[in-house]
Amino acid sequence: MATKKTGAAKPAPKKEVAVEQEAPVEQKVYTAPGPVYEEPQAPQWEIKDRTYYLTGRKQPLIFRIPGKHSNKRNLLWFDNEKGYQRELRYATNQRSCFADEQTGPVTMEHIVFRNGALTVPREKVALQQLLSLYHPFKDKLYYEFDAVEVATDELDMIELELDALNLAQSLEIDELEAILRVEFGSRVKDMTSKEIKRDGLIYAKRKPATFISLAQDENVQLRSFGVKAVEQGFIGLSQDQRYFLWQSTGRKLFTIPFDENPYSALAAWFKTDEGVEVFQNLEKRLK
Secondary structure (H helix, E strand, O other): OOOOOOOOOOOOOOOOOOOOOOOOOOOOOOOOOOOOOOOOOOOOOOOOOEEEEEOOOOOOOEEEEOOEOOOOOOOEEEEOOOOEEEEEEOEOOOOOOEHHHOOOOOOEOOEEEEOOEEEEOOOOHHHHHHHHHHOOOEOOOEEEOOHHHHHHHHHHHHHHHHHHHHHHHHOOHHHHHHHHHHHHHHHHHHOOHHHHHHHHHHHHHHOHHHHHHHHOOHHHHHHHHHHHHHHOOOEEEOOOOOEEEEOOOOOEEEEOOOOOOHHHHHHHHOOOHHHHHHHHHHHHHHO
């Protein structure tokens, strides 16, 4: 019995697999914010009473400063924004101290300092602005009193005095003696330790900046050392103050440079090679 031939099996059709495409990711670019520019603001005028004082020590009963521009007195102020000079004029019935901003008839008035001072009430803004901002004589013939600035200066001075007093309290008697010799000379040698301590504190309070400067100057100590050596007769200063010498032998130590203080020159000489040997010798004798 004949068998039926079967053909080769056909391959099954391929199924197309749908591939999902990812949506593109949107990249965000960060942009740094640019600099923010702020318009400079003009300082606000503070409404308050103001006091002005004449410079210097003189306090005349009456002193007038010019309040308007004239041929004798140049009362002009250069305006950077407008680009030209503007005439200044004080008038009691005007809001501005600039002549080009004043309208109608003007009432003039003298600007008078009495006993070296002028107090302008808060209502007279035009006069205050003229004196504080525009007048060419400000800080030359007069100045404006600033309580904050004065308090700051006084505080700085008090702190400086405290520093000087603390320094004077911590110094030894020999160090104070060296400082006082600059101020009082050779009469310090006759003072007791308590007198030196007392005068050192007084000097520190009266002249704190000078005291601190002298305490930090090593030449002050050397000068005092040289003065002691001369006072006790170990070395001598020639009559013409041209050189120092050993008092016992008369041997010349060194010549003082022209137009220089003898003891300042001696302090500088103590730092030289030859001077160091003499200093060490004198240091043993003065103990």
